[in-house]
Amino acid sequence: MTSASITPLRKKPVGRKPEPVEPRFWSNIEKRPDGCWEWVGCKQSSGYGVMRVNNKPTRVHRVSYAIHNGPVPDGAMIDHACRNKACVNPDHLRLCTYAENRANAAVSSRNTSGFKGIAKGRNNKWRASIWLSGVFVNLGQYRTKEEAYLAYCYKAKDFYGEFTCLEPLP
């Protein structure tokens, strides 16, 4: 960034060679005792680390994945197994589909049951439902939210395997 000599403004072309990615990547990481590699550079308001790659703001966990595993396949998402959005430890990152990523997302703040996929129906029963590959599947109604959540978990586990039920069971 800094230059010892003062160069006339117009001399450098706008599309000058971008700075190499890896040194900037490695100099902004703090390895934490819990195993996460915390990104200490720029962060988006969403909590993801971000850096410029080829002049485009790019999420750093994707950069980390690419550095360690090669290019991210088209359309693929990268999921944080540790759920720390600012983490760039390649051991905590895994490729997943959009649906799998949804399955691993935390319970939304609008959810009133406290369990993912569970909502109170009009008849005072608890409705369980799940998104499977972009399709909304109704899993029935239950007397208690715990029962409904069990139904959700069985279905999710069946469909997504390791990508689900990270919330503790009641």
Ligand SMILES: [Zn+2]
């Ligand atoms: Zn992590």
